[in-house]
Amino acid sequence: MNTVVLLTLTGLGLAALYFLVASGLSLVFGLADVLNFAHGLFLGVGAYATWWASGNLPGAGPDGFGFVLAVVFGVLAGSLVAVLVELVLIRPLYSRTIEQVLVTVGLSLAGVALLQATWGADPRPFPRPDWSRGVTSVLGAQVPNAGLLLIVAAAVVLGALLAFLRWTRYGLIIRAGVENREMVTALGIDVRKAFTLVFAIGGAAAALAGALGGVYFGTVSPGQGGSLLIFAFIVVVIGGMGSVVGSAYAAVAVGLLQQFVNYYGTSGLGDLCVVGLLAVVLLLRPQGLAGKVAHA
Amino acid sequence: MAEPVLSVADLSVRIAGLHILQGVSFDVAPTGVTVLLGRNGVGKTTTLRAIVGLTPRGGEVRGSVRMGARSLLARPTHRLVRDGLGYVPEDRCVFAGLTVAENLRLAERRGVAPAYDKVFALFPELERRGRQRAGSLSGGQQQMLAIGRVLLNDNRLLLVDEPTKGLAPKVVTEVAEVLERVAESVPVLLVEQNLAVVRRLATDAVVLSAGKVAWTGDAQELLLETALTKSLLGVGSGSGEVHA
Numbered sequence: 001m002n003t004v005v006l007l008t009l010t011g012l013g014l015a016a017l018y019f020l021v022a023s024g025l026s027l028v029f030g031l032a033d034v035l036n037f038a039h040g041l042f043l044g045v046g047a048y049a050t051w052w053a054s055g056n057l058p059g060a061g062p063d064g065f066g067f068v069l070a071v072v073f074g075v076l077a078g079s080l081v082a083v084l085v086e087l088v089l090i091r092p093l094y095s096r097t098i099e100q101v102l103v104t105v106g107l108s109l110a111g112v113a114l115l116q117a118t119w120g121a122d123p124r125p126f127p128r129p130d131w132s133r134g135v136t137s138v139l140g141a142q143v144p145n146a147g148l149l150l151i152v153a154a155a156v157v158l159g160a161l162l163a164f165l166r167w168t169r170y171g172l173i174i175r176a177g178v179e180n181r182e183m184v185t186a187l188g189i190d191v192r193k194a195f196t197l198v199f200a201i202g203g204a205a206a207a208l209a210g211a212l213g214g215v216y217f218g219t220v221s222p223g224q225g226g227s228l229l230i231f232a233f234i235v236v237v238i239g240g241m242g243s244v245v246g247s248a249y250a251a252v253a254v255g256l257l258q259q260f261v262n263y264y265g266t267s268g269l270g271d272l273c274v275v276g277l278l279a280v281v282l283l284l285r286p287q288g289l290a291g292k293v294a295h296a
Numbered sequence: 297m298a299e300p301v302l303s304v305a306d307l308s309v310r311i312a313g314l315h316i317l318q319g320v321s322f323d324v325a326p327t328g329v330t331v332l333l334g335r336n337g338v339g340k341t342t343t344l345r346a347i348v349g350l351t352p353r354g355g356e357v358r359g360s361v362r363m364g365a366r367s368l369l370a371r372p373t374h375r376l377v378r379d380g381l382g383y384v385p386e387d388r389c390v391f392a393g394l395t396v397a398e399n400l401r402l403a404e405r406r407g408v409a410p411a412y413d414k415v416f417a418l419f420p421e422l423e424r425r426g427r428q429r430a431g432s433l434s435g436g437q438q439q440m441l442a443i444g445r446v447l448l449n450d451n452r453l454l455l456v457d458e459p460t461k462g463l464a465p466k467v468v469t470e471v472a473e474v475l476e477r478v479a480e481s482v483p484v485l486l487v488e489q490n491l492a493v494v495r496r497l498a499t500d501a502v503v504l505s506a507g508k509v510a511w512t513g514d515a516q517e518l519l520l521e522t523a524l525t526k527s528l529l530g531v532g533s534g535s536g537e538v539h540a
């Protein structure tokens with residue numbers, strides 16, 4: 001019983017990480033039709049900016065309010081980079097899919113190389129608040145606090161995203177744009193502003209994943225974003241392009257499947273099962289669990 | 297003729313290597329309904345989409361489209377719409393996952409009071425069905441929503457693409473009645489296949505054939521000339537719909 005609870009909660013922690021990366025990726029693809037292979041870079045920027053801020057930013061530090069400040073700095077840095085990428089590189093290439101893929105793949109490679117050149121290829125110890133190193137007893141299982149932090153953060157982000165999509169004007173524009181971008185324009189709305197906004201939101205969520213992933217794994221490395229991005233893409237496809245709720249369901253399914261199969265089977269079998277799940281979903285429901293529509 | 301609200305001159309559109317419009321020129325009168333007629337595939341929808349800046353990316357548009365002194369072709373679609381070019385597309389294109397109220401709210405503009413009174417006076421059902429998802433409306437109700445969405449703001453010209461397509465005869469009559477009332481206050485450039493609707497609404501007609509203007513003039517005169525309508529549209533003027 002303890003093992004099942006532990007695996008469930010650590011699986012949900014992993015799912016939270018996937019969701020934070022996948023939610024922005026899904027909205028960007030759903031609204032702007034951009035397959036953004038550079039999304040992992042936003043995660044890397046968030047992680048490294050948080051790591052840097054905790055040691056260098058006045059007021060920031062590895063614990064307490066200082067750590068919150070460092071995370072906020074990391075999230076803002078990730079969001080800023082995402083906005084710059086959209087404005088400078090993606091905007092001139094809308095509706096040119098192949099060029100977009102080439103640019104974003106190139107950017108992700110260049111970004112990793114830049115992080116390596118600046119801070120080295122080896123993993124760096126991530127500044128973690130003391131409480132995040134401990135465990136909490138849940139139904140007899142000793143669950144790492146860092147995993148619980150990820151779950152809470154993802155739940156808050158999910159709630160905030162749904163509230164944003166449901167209750168704000170830009171949320172309405174994004175939901176409509178996911179359905180029919182051209183018609184949004186034909187109602188007199190400059191949909192490019194919404195593109196920039198979803199990049200900013202996606203970049204912020206990915207950067208938060210980078211910061212909290214650093215707490216969870218205890219280290220930060222240049223390639224972290226890329227490896228998480230693969231599973232985030234799988235989550236987006238299973239969940240349905242453009243659907244935040246679909247991404248949440250898919251992230252939970254992928255996280256739990258990985259965790260349980262890797263534990264009860266052999267290590268690495270969970271990853272294979274995730275690919276199997278992707279194949280099954282694509283065969284039975286090609287539009288993903290929640291289709292293309294972003295319901296709030 | 298009074299100063300036209302819209303002037304199209306030598307408009308050519310090439311999409312994926314196909315020369316769909318080949319030097320189309322016509323004016324839209326400042327009052328009433330100017331109807332764009334022609335057999336299937338002659339470029340009626342392409343004309344409306346070129347005017348409103350929705351030619352697919354990669355498509356090539358040449359010529360001139362002017363609304364008053366302003367040239368439209370270089371301007372982005374959202375600017376044209378804000379300048380008073382209302383567009384009701386073929387197949388309605390309501391946002392199926394949004395409610396009726398959300399579809400309408402989307403058309404609101406900052407600093408401009410939306411004309412809900414006018415829209416709900418024309419379409420009382422939209423007010424009653426505000427919380428219903430637009431995707432669950434009937435075709436006729438979706439058409440009402442598509443037109444109502446555009447009428448929330450003041451327009452200098454409405455472009456309406458096949459508003460009666462696929463609708464039941466009773467609903468076609470309702471849509472025609474609404475467009476008749478709308479046309480009392482704003483000029484309309486209408487693409488329509490249903491000649492009964494054309495007969496009821498149209499003041500002027502532009503007939504396209506193979507990407508070129510084949511005939512322009514008084515719409516009622518055109519409909520009286522059975523031989524002419526048969527040669528241009530493929531049907532006699534007594535028929536209901538145009539078929540290629």
